[in-house]
Amino acid sequence: MQPLSRVTPATVDVLECLLEGAGTATWGLQVIKRSSRPPGTVYPLLDRLERAGWVRSHWEDDDARSGPRRRLYALTADGTEAASRTVAAFGARRAPASAAAPASPRGSGAPA
Amino acid sequence: MTGSPARPAGRLAACVVGVAAMTLPEPVRERHRQEWLADLAGAEGVGVSPSGVAVGALVFSATLNRDAPEVSGMPIGEVARRRARWGIVAIAAGGVFGVGSYVVGGFASAIRPTLAPVELALSLIDTAIHALAITLLLIGVAQLWRAARLASPLATVTAALATVGLACLVAAAFEPALLAPFALTGLVAVVGAAILGFVVMASAPLAGRLPPQPTAPLPNRRAVLCILAATVGLLALVAVGAVDLLVWGPLAQTDGLTLDEVYAGLGAVDRANGIAMIVGWIVIWTLFVVSFAAFASLLQWRGRAVRSRGLFAVALLGGSALLFFQPWAGFSLGMGIADTLPPYAGGISPVGYLLMLVGQASFVGALVLGVAPRRPPRDAVLAASLA
Secondary structure, eight states, X not given: OOOOSOOOHHHHHHHHHHHHTTTSOEEHHHHHHHHTOXXXXXXXXXXXXXXXXXXXXXXXXXXXXXXXXXXXXEEOHHHHHHXXXXXXXXHHHHHHHXXXXXXXXXXXXXXX | OOSSOOSHHHHHHHHHHHHHHHTSOXXXXXXXXXXXXXXXXXXXXXXXXXXXXXXXXXXXXXXXXXXXXXXXXXXXXXXXXXXXXXXXXXXXXXHHHHHHHHHXXXXXXXOOOSOHHHHHHHHHHHXXXXXXXXXXXXXHHHHHHHHHHHSOHHHHHHHHHHHHHHHHHHHHHHOGGGHHHHHHHHHHHHHHHHHHHHHHHHHSOOSOOOOOOOOOOOOHHHHHHHHHHHHHHHHHHHHHHHHIXXXXXXXXXXXXXXXXXXXXXXXXXXXXXXXXXXXXXXXXXXXXXXXXXXXXXXXXXXXXXXXXXXXXXXHHHHHHHHHHHHHHHTHHHHHHHHHHSSSOOOSBOHHHHHHHHHHHHHHHHXXXXXTSOOOOOHHHHHHHHTO
């Protein structure tokens, strides 16, 4: 697994969404919905996380649903640890700023 | 809630997603196409805008790192080599079109045809050729930099040298007062970049290379058709070039005279020398075309060794060479006209101008077939897409 070259608030939001899944795979569109980030931000982020080995993805195995298959994303074991550390570190950095200023609309990145 | 979106906005978003997917490299194309279509189908169900998904697909395509092996389906060294080769082809093509227009003077040097639409079309082509030359140079330089970024610091120096050299050459064309220093500096830099680039490729081979891609020889029937098409095309160029030399060219050089008046006005020696040079050109290049056809046929007959790419590369190179020498074949006749039939209108005929462009395009075509990398075999790149 490779470290991320850049961690942005959007990265943290996406990681939080994936951590909430707690080992279960999440549909990419649900990550978009829960992170409240636009698809143009989330798609490249998921791709970057996957290539860095933090996330792995697979096709949904649902025979009852026809049409194009959904792509599901889940943190790897190493990715889960790294994501937890990253989110915590980012939260710690954000906390002093939050104390000094009103909370941003995104807040802690809680799911919608 | 599955399947293709039915509403117009949904269909438009699906079209955009399809276009975005088409721009992706083959190894990752199908995966993302299917993923985005599934997201589109379910977007409204989870409260996400389908247009957002479509825009997301476009953003993803625009920002994707296409050099990564898992995206390109090729080792990084192979990607760098292919980018460098495309860069060389684009720069050479831009140079051919740019220098061709600069030396000949473009359409401005051609005698105007009487038909206004033809004149308009040729002048538009002329403008497009200039723009194409600059665009190709920019694309070529960009490709060299992209290749250098993947290779080594020395490769970056090569790209920088090539950029400076080409910038100087372009500046020389636009600033006649500084032609000599800019042109000299540009040539030295470009030649230096070529030598350094060769050293980089030879001394520090980049890791990773696709296995050789042998191509199957053409089956007999297809080979015959290809040889025939190339031969007929080359003979047509000789024929049109000959008519231009003997008829349209002299008419363009003597504004207002008929063809009979032109040839009657020339001295016997000038006329004979001029026609002899043109006949020489016709004979030499007809022999070349016949030899080309015979040699290709012999190769095919002996061992079915003809490959379409090689065949057409040689044919295009031959076509560019015969058209390069075509104006020179008319030099003697033109000098005779200039000496004995004033006022000399000068210039080339519209057909001669078009032949010049065809010659340049043929050379560029030969470069693409001979120097540009071939598409990698599907099975070599599809493995990554099935993961």
